[in-house]
Amino acid sequence: MQAAPFGERLAAAVAARESQIVLGIDPEPARLWPAALASTGESRAELATLLAAAEHAARAFGGTDAAPDAGRLEAAAAVLAHSIALIDAAGPACVAAKPQLACFERLGFGGWLALDAVCRHARAAGLLVLADGKRGDVPVSAAAYAQALLGATPSPFGAAQGLDADAITANPLMGRDALEPLIAAARSTGAGVFALVRTSNPGAADLLDLRLDSGEPMWERLAALVAELGDRNPQGLADVGAVTGATAPEHLERMRELMPRTPFLLPGVGAQGGEVAGLAAAFAPGRAAGLVTASRSIANAHERAGAGDPESAARAEAERLRALAWDLS
Amino acid sequence: MQAAPFGERLAAAVAARESQIVLGIDPEPARLWPAALASTGESRAELATLLAAAEHAARAFGGTDAAPDAGRLEAAAAVLAHSIALIDAAGPACVAAKPQLACFERLGFGGWLALDAVCRHARAAGLLVLADGKRGDVPVSAAAYAQALLGATPSPFGAAQGLDADAITANPLMGRDALEPLIAAARSTGAGVFALVRTSNPGAADLLDLRLDSGEPMWERLAALVAELGDRNPQGLADVGAVTGATAPEHLERMRELMPRTPFLLPGVGAQGGEVAGLAAAFAPGRAAGLVTASRSIANAHERAGAGDPESAARAEAERLRALAWDLS
Numbered sequence: 001m002q003a004a005p006f007g008e009r010l011a012a013a014v015a016a017r018e019s020q021i022v023l024g025i026d027p028e029p030a031r032l033w034p035a036a037l038a039s040t041g042e043s044r045a046e047l048a049t050l051l052a053a054a055e056h057a058a059r060a061f062g063g064t065d066a067a068p069d070a071g072r073l074e075a076a077a078a079v080l081a082h083s084i085a086l087i088d089a090a091g092p093a094c095v096a097a098k099p100q101l102a103c104f105e106r107l108g109f110g111g112w113l114a115l116d117a118v119c120r121h122a123r124a125a126g127l128l129v130l131a132d133g134k135r136g137d138v139p140v141s142a143a144a145y146a147q148a149l150l151g152a153t154p155s156p157f158g159a160a161q162g163l164d165a166d167a168i169t170a171n172p173l174m175g176r177d178a179l180e181p182l183i184a185a186a187r188s189t190g191a192g193v194f195a196l197v198r199t200s201n202p203g204a205a206d207l208l209d210l211r212l213d214s215g216e217p218m219w220e221r222l223a224a225l226v227a228e229l230g231d232r233n234p235q236g237l238a239d240v241g242a243v244t245g246a247t248a249p250e251h252l253e254r255m256r257e258l259m260p261r262t263p264f265l266l267p268g269v270g271a272q273g274g275e276v277a278g279l280a281a282a283f284a285p286g287r288a289a290g291l292v293t294a295s296r297s298i299a300n301a302h303e304r305a306g307a308g309d310p311e312s313a314a315r316a317e318a319e320r321l322r323a324l325a326w327d328l329s
Numbered sequence: 330m331q332a333a334p335f336g337e338r339l340a341a342a343v344a345a346r347e348s349q350i351v352l353g354i355d356p357e358p359a360r361l362w363p364a365a366l367a368s369t370g371e372s373r374a375e376l377a378t379l380l381a382a383a384e385h386a387a388r389a390f391g392g393t394d395a396a397p398d399a400g401r402l403e404a405a406a407a408v409l410a411h412s413i414a415l416i417d418a419a420g421p422a423c424v425a426a427k428p429q430l431a432c433f434e435r436l437g438f439g440g441w442l443a444l445d446a447v448c449r450h451a452r453a454a455g456l457l458v459l460a461d462g463k464r465g466d467v468p469v470s471a472a473a474y475a476q477a478l479l480g481a482t483p484s485p486f487g488a489a490q491g492l493d494a495d496a497i498t499a500n501p502l503m504g505r506d507a508l509e510p511l512i513a514a515a516r517s518t519g520a521g522v523f524a525l526v527r528t529s530n531p532g533a534a535d536l537l538d539l540r541l542d543s544g545e546p547m548w549e550r551l552a553a554l555v556a557e558l559g560d561r562n563p564q565g566l567a568d569v570g571a572v573t574g575a576t577a578p579e580h581l582e583r584m585r586e587l588m589p590r591t592p593f594l595l596p597g598v599g600a601q602g603g604e605v606a607g608l609a610a611a612f613a614p615g616r617a618a619g620l621v622t623a624s625r626s627i628a629n630a631h632e633r634a635g636a637g638d639p640e641s642a643a644r645a646e647a648e649r650l651r652a653l654a655w656d657l658s
Binding site: 075078113115134141142153162166176178179192200202206212267 | 529
């Protein structure tokens with residue numbers, strides 16, 4: 001059975017959950033919810049099993065000193081407990097979860113175990129999983145990233161299943177042939193690829209805003225490429241999306257002209273509700289055409305005075321953003 | 330004690346090993362050396378321990394069905410055995426090993442265990458470790474990648490050590506502030522960052538060759554950024570390098586003008602010795618200023634008629650490339 005195209009799956013998910021909010025999962029081990037740290041302590045017995053298992057594993061893979069892994073694994077277990085609590089609290093107001101791969105990679109193999117478990121938990125909670133790694137490489141390596149995130153790797157021991165994400169982010173610098181293996185793999189499972197077009201960091205201006213001799217800025221060329229690569233089902237959204245920072249809303253109208261049926265992933269909204277109001281152009285082709293990502297503004301909402309415990313504060317902030325975007329679109 | 334700057338460390342390593350060859354480690358599970366597969370079978374007892382440990386670990390991290398992990402872990406163990414055999418065979422003719430992160434990520438947490446072990450083995454064999462992930466993200470996420478590849482992550486359970494690479498590859502599309510956390514972390518440990526300037530795939534022309542309104546192609550602007558970001562020790566090589574595909578040698582002279590003290594990482598040389606001869610401009614500031622990467626041409630050298638067993642063929646091909654580059658530089 002062929003999977004439905006990503007644009008259709010996304011539109012259906014947004015309608016069903018009445019949300020365009022993407023819950024960013026960027027756990028910092030030094031800034032986890034206290035309850036997550038406590039639950040790691042409580043499940044000490046389970047953790048002891050895990051640590052013993054990890055020592056075996058590290059030794060079998062040629063490690064001689066398993067000691068440095070112990071703290072790293074405890075950190076990974078705490079990151080997992082935190083991420084699960086975050087999904088349970090804020091997930092009901094969201095349509096997707098977006099783990100930032102760097103935050104898991106930095107904890108080594110325990111981090112990848114946690115990442116696997118986070119993706120499973122998000123999926124079980126009814127969320128789409130958007131693996132945020134901004135990968136990009138020559139075609140043969142791009143194909144390997146596609147196997148890691150979207151597909152499986154053939155091996156003499158059977159197919160090695162990857163993360164099975166519903167969507168990924170990708171870096172388009174190396175051009176069309178570097179994106180194509182990612183898009184082909186995504187298409188075969190009904191997943192989507194969000195390519196960077198104009199990011200939200202100040203440095204994005206260094207290259208993406210450079211003016212070409214044709215008169216257009218670099219990001220417009222990327223926008224044209226994204227529009228061209230997306231599946232042009234005239235009835236719905238494309239399956240190649242664009243990462244379009246919400247910090248420059250004046251660009252959004254032009255982006256929508258260039259990419260009329262492209263889903264936009266809008267990071268940089270942060271805690272400022274005012275900014276969501278600048279995103280109307282993103283939603284023009286339909287509610288699912290603009291996905292608003294928020295990470296720290298949800299996970300750290302309890303740090304504002306009077307916001308209550310982390311779970312309640314996260315739930316309230318996600319719901320606030322959900323209602324704001326939904327009413328606008 | 331402060332680490333020596335990367336440019337100095339690189340020059341010393343190239344002189345000591347009389348080699349500018351970087352051994353790419355891009356293992357494909359379906360195309361491993363037969364001896365590696367056999368050794369995985371022979372160490373069945375050890376592998377059984379590992380698999381049991383992994384099942385414990387997966388369960389502790391919330392997995393319910395550990396079965397799909399078994400084949401994936403066997404594949405990771407075979408990939409590790411292959412990579413170690415490759416390093417043992419070809420490493421003596423090389424100055425660095427360059428694991429392609431995608432090839433390990435696609436095997437999940439077992440792949441990261443294998444990656445850790447490959448880096449340790451390469452270092453023990455006297456090779457620099459160049460983690461090839463072409464990462465690039467907004468500053469906060471770039472800092473997380475820096476912790477994963479070059480440093481450590483603070484946590485309530487102690488610092489979680491990362492891969493501890495001697496150098497990494499990075500994608501500069503998101504601009505200066507996205508590169509800076511990687512460069513700062515690298516600098517603090519004497520490591521280097523190789524940013525993409527003009528890659529070797531055909532699609533690189535789509536964006537990197539675009540002409541700006543100032544008249545220069547995009548890649549020249551990237552070259553200027555790389556030269557500016559590198560440590561300008563007037564006596565030696567910079568600590569920010571450039572990935573400069575060897576498939577367009579006519580660009581190399583211009584690149585050298587724009588980046589007079591930048592180490593170049595030259596992929597795309599492949600099995601064709603003729604191409605190495607086009608690289609003279611890369612070596613102009615000194616032998617360590619041009620690093621020639623080769624992956625499949627070494628690992629798959631035995632597939633040519635009469636090349637002998639994989640180990641001998643890999644050793645011979647690495648030595649052939651080493652002598653060719655050394656004589657030219």
